[in-house]
Amino acid sequence: MNKFYNTNSFxxxxxxxxxxxxxxxxxxxxxxxxxxxxxxxxxxxxxxxxRFRKNFKDNYVDVxxxxxxxxxIAAGLASEGHRIITTTFSPFQTLRxxxxxxxxxxxxxxxxxxxxxxxxxxxGPLGFTHCSIEDVALLRSIPNISIVCPADPTEVIxxxxxxxxxxxxxxxxxxxxxxxxxxxxxxYDFKIGESITLKNGSDISIVSNGSIIAECLDAxxxxxxxxxxxxxxxxxxxxxxxxxxxxEIFLNKKLIVSVEEHNVIGGLSSSIAEEMSELKNxxxxxxxxxxxxxxxxxxxxxxxxxxxxxxxxISNKILKYYEQS
Amino acid sequence: xxxxxxxxxxxxxxxxxxxxxxxxxxxxxxxxxxxALSCADIMGVLYKKYIKIVESGSDKRNRFIxxxxxxxxxxxxCLVELGLIKPEEIQTFEKNESRLLGHPVINxxxxxxxxxxxxxxxxxLGIGVALSFKREKKENNVYVLLGDGECNEGSIxxxxxxxVNFNLDNLTCIIDNNGFQQTGTNEQIMxxxxxxxxxxxxxxxxxxxxxxxxxxxxxxxxxxSNKPKLIVAKTIKGKGLKIAEENNAWHHSMxxxxxxEDGVKDLNE
Numbered sequence: 001m002n003k004f005y006n007t008n009s010f011x012x013x014x015x016x017x018x019x020x021x022x023x024x025x026x027x028x029x030x031x032x033x034x035x036x037x038x039x040x041x042x043x044x045x046x047x048x049x050x051r052f053r054k055n056f057k058d059n060y061v062d063v064x065x066x067x068x069x070x071x072x073i074a075a076g077l078a079s080e081g082h083r084i085i086t087t088t089f090s091p092f093q094t095l096r097x098x099x100x101x102x103x104x105x106x107x108x109x110x111x112x113x114x115x116x117x118x119x120x121x122x123x124g125p126l127g128f129t130h131c132s133i134e135d136v137a138l139l140r141s142i143p144n145i146s147i148v149c150p151a152d153p154t155e156v157i158x159x160x161x162x163x164x165x166x167x168x169x170x171x172x173x174x175x176x177x178x179x180x181x182x183x184x185x186x187x188y189d190f191k192i193g194e195s196i197t198l199k200n201g202s203d204i205s206i207v208s209n210g211s212i213i214a215e216c217l218d219a220x221x222x223x224x225x226x227x228x229x230x231x232x233x234x235x236x237x238x239x240x241x242x243x244x245x246x247x248e249i250f251l252n253k254k255l256i257v258s259v260e261e262h263n264v265i266g267g268l269s270s271s272i273a274e275e276m277s278e279l280k281n282x283x284x285x286x287x288x289x290x291x292x293x294x295x296x297x298x299x300x301x302x303x304x305x306x307x308x309x310x311x312x313x314i315s316n317k318i319l320k321y322y323e324q325s
Numbered sequence: 326x327x328x329x330x331x332x333x334x335x336x337x338x339x340x341x342x343x344x345x346x347x348x349x350x351x352x353x354x355x356x357x358x359x360x361a362l363s364c365a366d367i368m369g370v371l372y373k374k375y376i377k378i379v380e381s382g383s384d385k386r387n388r389f390i391x392x393x394x395x396x397x398x399x400x401x402x403c404l405v406e407l408g409l410i411k412p413e414e415i416q417t418f419e420k421n422e423s424r425l426l427g428h429p430v431i432n433x434x435x436x437x438x439x440x441x442x443x444x445x446x447x448x449x450l451g452i453g454v455a456l457s458f459k460r461e462k463k464e465n466n467v468y469v470l471l472g473d474g475e476c477n478e479g480s481i482x483x484x485x486x487x488x489v490n491f492n493l494d495n496l497t498c499i500i501d502n503n504g505f506q507q508t509g510t511n512e513q514i515m516x517x518x519x520x521x522x523x524x525x526x527x528x529x530x531x532x533x534x535x536x537x538x539x540x541x542x543x544x545x546x547x548x549x550s551n552k553p554k555l556i557v558a559k560t561i562k563g564k565g566l567k568i569a570e571e572n573n574a575w576h577h578s579m580x581x582x583x584x585x586e587d588g589v590k591d592l593n594e
Contacts, residue, residue, distance in 0.1 A: 061456070064490070066483035069449045073487070076453015079439070080461075099443060100480075104450070108431045108440050 003187075004028040005157065010182055013153035016048075017178035018211070019117050021153035022087075023048020025160060030056050033164055037061060037077060041070050041088040047117055049087075067097040074112045075104035083111075083164065089123070090116035090132035090173065098138055105169040106142040113163045113170050119149075120175040120210060120261035121290075121303040128294045131303075132173075137266020139171050140239055146192055147239040149173040149209040152183040155236060158190035166192055175261055176211025177300055183213060183234070195242040201231035204318065205249040207272060208259040209236050215304070216259050218311035223318060230318075238268055246275050250282050255325070257286045257318055261309060264289040286321050288314055333539045336406055337369035338592055341565045343402030343415065345588050347425075348580045350418045356427070359575040361398035363503040363536070363560040364470060370542045371468055372403035378436050379407050387465050388438055388454050392447020393472035393501060394428040395577075400437070401425055409436040445478025447471065448498060452488050455496040469498045474506025477515045482527075488553040489528045497546065497554045498529075501536065503562035505573045521557050529555040536560035567591060 005028075013021045026049065030036055039061045044053045053060045063070045067088060074084045087093065093116040094101070104110050116135055123130035139147055146168055150156045156174060163170035170192070183198065190196075198213070199220050208216045213234055220230040231253070235242060249256060256276075258269035269287035276282045288309065295306045304310050308317070341362060348356040371389060372378070378386045391400050401418070404410040410425070417423040424432055428442025441447050451469040458465045475481065488496055500520060504511055511517045525531045530550040534541040536558025545556045562576075563569030566588045580588070 058460075063487055064483075066487065068445075068480040069452070069483035069487055072446055072449020072480070072484065073453040073456065076450040076455075077457050078453070079450070080454055080457035082457060082460075100446060100449070103440060103443050103446060 007185065007187060010154045010184055014180055014182035015178065016153060017180055018150065018153050018156045018174040018176055019046065020048040020178065022115060022156050022160065022174060023050070023052060025157040026052050027055070029160060029164070030059055033083065036083050036085060036164070039063060039070055039074050039084060039086045041065055041067050041092060043088045043117065046089065047087045047115070067092045068100050071097045071100035071104060071112070075100070075108070075110045078110045078112050085113045085115060087115040087117060089130060090119035090135050091130065093117070094132070094135040094138055094171070101139070101145070102142050106144050109144050109168065111167070111169050113160070113172065115160070115172045115174065117174050119173045120212070121307070122175065122177050122300045124298050124300055124303040127297045133263045133290045134266070135171070135173060136238055136262050136268070137270070140266060140271070144168050145239070146170045146237065147173065148192060148237050149175065150236055151209060151211065151213045151234050152180060154184045155190065159236065162190055162192050173210065180211050181214035193237045193240045193242060195245045196234040196236065197231060198234050199230070199232040201229040203228050203253065204230045204255045204257060204322065205233060205253045206230060206257045206259060207233045207235050207268065209234060209238065209268060210261050212259060212261040212309055215309060215311040215314055219314035219318065222311065222315045226319070228322060235268060238271055241271050241275060243275060246272060250276050250279055253283055255286065255318070255322060256283050257288060259309070259314060260289040262289055263292055265292055284321070284325065286318065288317060330539060333370060333373055333543070336373045337366055337539070339406050340365050340369050340399065340402040341592050342589055343405050344398045345566065345580065345585050346415050347398045347401060347418045349582065349585045350416050351579070353579060354419045355577050355579050356398055356418070357395040357577050358398070358566065358580065359505070359562040359569055359573065360393060360472060360501070360503065361396045362564045362566055362569065363562045364393070364396050364399050364501040365402070365565065366537045366539060367470065367499055367501065367542055367558050368399045368403050370539060370546060372407060374543065375466070375468065375546055378409070383433070385465065388451070388467045390439055390447040390451045390467070390469045391429055391441055392469050393444065393475050394442030396470070396472070396501070397425070397427065397429045400429060404436045407436070444472070444475040445480035448481055448484035448488070451496060451498070452484055452491065452493060455488070455493040456491055458495055459493065465495070467496045469496070471498060471500045472506070473500055473502045473504065473511055473517055473520065474514070476500065476517055476520070477506070485524065485527045485529070493553050494551050497556065499556045499558055501560055502557050503560045505562045505576065507576055509573065524555045529553050531555045531557065533557045533559070537564055565592060
């Protein structure tokens, strides 16, 4: 497909953040995929879709604040051959309608793309009703659904386009705030299920995804300065996992570190642990994520601090572990 | 008219006999007998006249969604009568690798539009399908059958609200109002009084009928409305199998060979 963007777009997009760029990108994507229908649950503004709603009335359906009905309507439309993207805030896009997702997208294999807005901790000031640290764990247990967590707004666009061409339902997990780190300066190829090595290194592999990967890159650079060669892998697709890449690093790295803006139960770290569990010889896996508790609320930076997800926390933990072993 | 009535009666009688055959085939795995028999007349009229699944080809068929999926025996029994399911397949019911489980599994080849059985989902699916027909300017209609107990589910009311919002005059929803749910009457478990008033207040075109009166069913289904249509069909759980009528022990139960034979004999009389 012809690209509607170039590397100049990437800089602007990182200022806007993942949600706004999703909405902005849809204004262009719809021109190439004219039949797409975007269904929201009263969140057009939050999804950056206000202009889309106004300009593409025929491609926009609002079901009101009723997420279970949203998935049902999406599946009903998709079963008649329509291509559908649903979106609302991550907890409501996943847990609230989880059984509809199971039965319709999983069991019946009806293809719908779901975009979970503001997942992870970015809505911390609103409390944990609006944070989303359980979505990956829940959806990962449902067969026939792929899960993608883009690292930056550029990758949101690429993941959305890839999902449209993907043969099964996809959950796209949006994270981070506006003015987020621009991970990609150059254009690149994105394929669902194929991880991307953002930084090379020979001793340690940090495997992460979503906007938190910016913290991992800083941590890796810090470790590099200390003489520890650290790789950073963007495992943007949690399901299906890039097993080829993982098995490569299980063989040739001294330590694997998973970093996720999600509960350490059931998310990326669990996926990696499951993949390595049957290997006889394997490097240790240090799991960095949300350690299964709801903290007091607060802003994004505050919560990253509480859960020790900042670059300094990550590098400290790795250093401590690495020096002990 | 009399000819059509005879056709309905014969079709529905066979549907009820098929339901008993399936139930016998289930053996000790049991089957949802009561709620299948209560909607047999409604489904018989729907499949004989309204769904047009066989005669009009796949694209032009109207869509039927059995939201109360546990009444799958009524659906399978209609599909047997229409020749989409072979009578031999009745014996595979609920057996390993069967296409015919205790709740419908999507299989368009044999006329099963969606996998249902988790209650409260079918109307949303129907709204999606009806919206599609509107967008594509297709004449097809969508029929969804709900249970009265199923209306305990909150998701039903999400969809009830939205069908009107989207002006889906191509959507008909029927409630099999047999007055019972799994472990008791609606009155005992969750009061669901004034069903018709509830849906009227959501601005549906509501019709209350005797769900075992073929003419009333046919008339209600044939009404053309300018908004979503709801038919509250007052029914008798277990209708047609004397020992099961209004006896909730037959919600999900086994039928003995003797009970089966007596039942078939009664239906044939």
